[in-house]
Amino acid sequence: LEGDASAPIEISADRLELDDKAGTAIYTGDVDMQQGSMKLTGARVEIQRNADGQVSRVTATGDRAYIEQKPSPEDPLAKGWGQTIVYHAAERRVELIDQAELHRGEDVFNGAYVEYQLDRRVVEARAEAEGTQRQRVRMTLTPEQ
Amino acid sequence: MRQRLARIPPKFWLLLILLALGVVLALFFDRGGVRIPGPVPEDPAGEPDYFLEGANLTRFNEQGEAYQRLQSPRLVHTPVDDVTRAKTPRLRIYDEDERVWLARGESGRLAPNGTQVTLSGQAELEAPEENWLLETEVLHYLPGSGHAYSQGEATLRQPPQHIRGERFDAWINEGRARLTGKVRGFHPVKESSS
Numbered sequence: 001l002e003g004d005a006s007a008p009i010e011i012s013a014d015r016l017e018l019d020d021k022a023g024t025a026i027y028t029g030d031v032d033m034q035q036g037s038m039k040l041t042g043a044r045v046e047i048q049r050n051a052d053g054q055v056s057r058v059t060a061t062g063d064r065a066y067i068e069q070k071p072s073p074e075d076p077l078a079k080g081w082g083q084t085i086v087y088h089a090a091e092r093r094v095e096l097i098d099q100a101e102l103h104r105g106e107d108v109f110n111g112a113y114v115e116y117q118l119d120r121r122v123v124e125a126r127a128e129a130e131g132t133q134r135q136r137v138r139m140t141l142t143p144e145q
Numbered sequence: 146m147r148q149r150l151a152r153i154p155p156k157f158w159l160l161l162i163l164l165a166l167g168v169v170l171a172l173f174f175d176r177g178g179v180r181i182p183g184p185v186p187e188d189p190a191g192e193p194d195y196f197l198e199g200a201n202l203t204r205f206n207e208q209g210e211a212y213q214r215l216q217s218p219r220l221v222h223t224p225v226d227d228v229t230r231a232k233t234p235r236l237r238i239y240d241e242d243e244r245v246w247l248a249r250g251e252s253g254r255l256a257p258n259g260t261q262v263t264l265s266g267q268a269e270l271e272a273p274e275e276n277w278l279l280e281t282e283v284l285h286y287l288p289g290s291g292h293a294y295s296q297g298e299a300t301l302r303q304p305p306q307h308i309r310g311e312r313f314d315a316w317i318n319e320g321r322a323r324l325t326g327k328v329r330g331f332h333p334v335k336e337s338s339s
Contacts, residue, residue, distance in 0.1 A: 011330035016308055018301070020275045020320035027328065035334065047332060053276075053305055055332045089334045 001070050004036030005092055005119070009055050011045065024048070033058065037070035038118070040087060050090075058087040064099055071104075071121055079103045080116060083132075092118040098132040100125070106142030111135055191225040200231075204259060204288070212239050213288055215262075217253065227257040234264060240291060241318040247271040248286060248293070262286045268295070270315065277303040277322070279313055291318040299324065306332045 014029025025047040027033075033040040042060030050056040060067075065085040068077045080103070082096035093115065096102060100114040102123060113129035116122070125137045197220040204213040217231035234253030238246040251266025268284035270293050271277070280302065281295035292314065299313035301324060311326030 006334065009330075009332040009334055011328075011332070013328045013330070014325065016301075016310065016324040016328045016330065018277075018303075018322040020272070020322075025330075027330065047330075049306075049332075053303065055306075055334050 001037040001072065004038055004069070007036035009033060009035045009047075009058070009089070011047075013045070031060070033060070035089075038067065038087075039069070040067045040085065041065065042085065055089050057089065060085045060087075067094060067096075069118055071118075076105055078105075078116070078118075078121075080114065082114070094118060097129050099135070100129075106140075108140040109137070110139075111137035191223050193221045194224045196221040210239075213237070213259075215253070215255075229255040231255065234262075236262060236264070236286070238286070238288075238317060240320075242320075244272070244274050244317075244320075246293075246317050247273065248284060250284065259288060262288070272315075272317075275303070275320070277301055279315070279322070281313060290316075292316055306330065 011027055011031065011033045013027035013031040015027065017026045017028070018024075019026075027045045027047070028043065031042050031045040033045055040058065040060050042062035042065035044061045046059045047055055048057040048059075061084050064081040064083055067080045067085050067087070070077055080094060080096045080101065082100040083098035084095075086095040086097065088094075096114040096116070098112060100109075100111055102109040102114045102116055102125075104116070104121065104123065107123075109123055109125045111125040111127055112132045112135035113126040115124045125139065127134050127137050198218065200215070200217050200220045202215040202220075203211050206212050214237040215231065216235040216237075217233065219232040220229055222229045231253035233251060234249065236248040236253075238248065240246060248262075248264055248268070248270045250264030250268040252264070254263040254265070256262070262285070264284045264286070265282070268281050270279040270284055270286075278301070279293075279295070279299055281299035282297050284293060284295050286293045294315070295313040298309065298311055300307060300309040301313065301322065308324055308328060308330040310324030310328040313322070313324055315322040
């Protein structure tokens with residue numbers, strides 16, 4: 001939705017670990033992250049920040065991690081799953097990795113890797129991704145009525 | 146002129162001298178020459194054996210390096226529990242990487258042998274180099290293990306983000322901090338200009 005991109009990221013979890021030396025902030029335990037209409041859940045969510053202290057990248061892992069977002073008021077939720085989900089905040093880009101699955105409206109995409117541009121709603125699916133077994137790409141595209 | 150002075154009674158001169166002496170003494174006391182100590186502080190833990198005003202305490206390790214400094218306008222030691230109580234203490238801690246950590250509170254309590262420092266009342270722990278500040282009600286610090294913790298609600302501010310939880314721990318020599326229990330994080334995002 002409009003305004004999602006600049007909305008603050010709000011996270012709830014059981015625990016947060018900050019490691020100044022590694023420069024990481026890791027939430028664990030029933031993690032639920034919201035940014036405007038976008039929602040991301042997982043067992044573990046790592047936050048990386050840029051030099052200004054802004055969130056630059058969010059990496060969620062779980063069995064499976066889940067993400068949803070409302071592209072526009074009229075559109076149904078876009079939903080995505082993966083053993084790992086990487087959200088690039090500034091670029092508004094999501095990577096679904098390993099047992100990746102994306103539902104965009106009536107269309108369904110499966111593979112080892114699925115990339116989704118949140119604002120441009122562009123999808124790219126691949127059968128291979130680093131550290132995962134080969135998983136065939138399957139797409140189910142529903143023609144507009 | 147001399148007859149007139151002669152006629153002034155001696156009592157008048159005596160009074161004048163006494164007044165002059167009073168003024169001199171008042172000035173002398175006021176300039177801090179001799180400070181009358183404040184009232185002996187009453188303390189729930191009992192009668193103190195000593196108290197210090199404007200105190201600066203420094204602790205050194207075996208290598209003779211300062212690792213902890215405490216400043217307080219007033220320290221009171223009570224023998225019954227061997228505890229030192231501090232008013233508005235300011236703690237400066239040097240970790241093993243010689244990074245500085247600052248801690249403060251409205252009141253402080255130093256356990257025997259300095260094994261534990263407890264800061265109470267808007268207690269704060271600040272890591273200037275990491276640009277974060279921890280706010281809570283009561284903060285405990287164990288110099289031996291470099292472990293600071295709060296067992297109550299705590300908010301960690303690392304502008305522009307802030308995160309709260311029901312318990313806080315920090316291990317200053319490892320540069321690690323942890324919040325647990327109903328953790329809520331707030332992280333602003335700046336949109337990419339592309």
